[in-house]
Amino acid sequence: MIRNTLMAAAAAIAFAAPAAAQDFAITNATLATGDGSDPIEGATIVVRNGRVDAAGAGVTVPAGVPTLDGTGSWVTPGLFATVTDLGLWDVGAVSESNDTRAGDSPFSAALDVAPAINPQSQHVKVSRAGGITRAAVATMPSSSIFGGQGAIIDTGDDPDPIVRARAFQVVALGEGGARRAGGSRVSAHALFRNALREARQYGADSRISGTASRPPEQRTGDDMPLDPRLVDNRTERGDDVLLSRFDAAALVPVVTGAQKLYVMVERAADIRAVLALRDEFPNLDLVLVGASEGWLVAHAIAAANVPVIADALDDLPESFEQLGATQSNIGRMVRAGVKVALNASAMEQPRYLPQFAGNLVALTELPGADGLSWGQAFAAISSVPAQISGMGTGAGTLSPGAMGDIVVWDGDPLEVSSTPVKVYIDGIEQPLENHQTRLAERYRDLDESDLPKAYDW
Secondary structure: OHHHHHHHHHHOOOOOOOOOOOOEEEEEEEEOOOOOOOOEEEEEEEEEOOEEEEEEOOOOOOOOOOEEEOOOOEEEEOEEEEEEOOOOEOOOOOHHHEOOOOOOOOOOOOOEOHHHOOOOOHHHHHHHHOOEEEEEEOOOOOOOOEEEEEEEEEOOOOOOOEEEEEEEEEEEOHHHHHHHOOOOHHHHHHHHHHHHHHHHHHHHHHHHOOOOOOOHHHOOOOOOOOOHHHHOOOHHHOOOOOOOHHHHHHHHHHHHOOOEEEEEEOOHHHHHHHHHHHHOOOOOEEEEEEOOOHHHHHHHHHHOOOOEEEOOOOOOOOOHHHOOOOOOHHHHHHHOOOOEEEEHHHOOOHHHHHHHHHHHHHHHHOOOOOOOOHHHHHHOOOHHHHHHOOOOOOOOOOOOOOEOOEEEEOOOOOOOOOOEEEEEEOOEEOOOOOHHHHHHHHOOOOOOOOOOHHHOO
16 A cells, blocks of 8 residues: 555656656655664655755755655665675576676786676666665676775666776685685785785886876776886786786775775684784775674774674574674674674675665574664665765765665565665666566466466467
């Protein structure tokens, strides 16, 4: 009933330009601001020029702004999924449609995911229908400990989904890094430190050559020095270098702190080793990914001010580096002061983020377990991952001036029975149709005695 009423009201509002940001207001809804606070009942949100104008109880709708009655519905900021492979594959088992790994590539850190992302992928559309409006997309390490440079995208119905290319670099340490570096953590750390040193030297040589036109904090992996003595090949930079010039250049912004470094690591001892990297490379902008044993070193992570993108509900060890896994991992890290977002790559599809967040709320009811409050759990799939990804203060919230990424739900979004009925990105209403919804509609009224419609011919 809620869905039908809201959809009918929306259809009655005539927006001038479907592709342009829409001014609109939603009243009488339960509002989740995404900043960690509790939901607000009977609230109003006003979106103008693609951004949140006002949100909360007692908000007055400006004259002339089209208004929807949100009675019985929930309004939240769009969900932010990190880390994902959205837009990188169609059928996982078909290599021609799968760009999630580059096992035979001669490059590693220089791999840039942005050109490979397909905004028309059904996985993007399904995620959008599930309330995902932004995502961090990355390829996974395969031939090297480095996975390459990830991008921030929006899931809108737009031919250009890239919000920020080369937003972060991915590296695997722990057991995964050891496998790719020769079979040992010792080798992985030696390879990693050597790569950072080469990048640091490469950046210094670039500045000496007079070709670094921008300061280090603004430089990206595309800022190649022009001196041919520096860039022709590895030999001309010295006989002992291991990185190609492209990989070395890609790591320069990592060393300077201009690009975030996502480190895939699980074991408590490995986490401490990652935090210690700042002794030699103090500018590293570190983000831990996985961190199944993060609760064992939560105070050290918090003291280092390093955020974590953690698996939501690891409770059984899948490997030796996860022997300390517990469902209370995230709750205990948050309680220690760590900024934690839910890891979308640890679940089958990013649209399940609300379900996992809801399970973290349920943990608070179990004796001896540590979960999250409703507001904290929702922030872990909205504002926290957005801020970790460098989207800025206010991203992933409904605060004034924030992006107009709005999701209207037919119930509590952290309940598995709830679903989005409207999704806006930058104030533009998005289509929710995808392959799954078309299949559901196609076979909704199929008699059990009938053959599927594909066999009609």
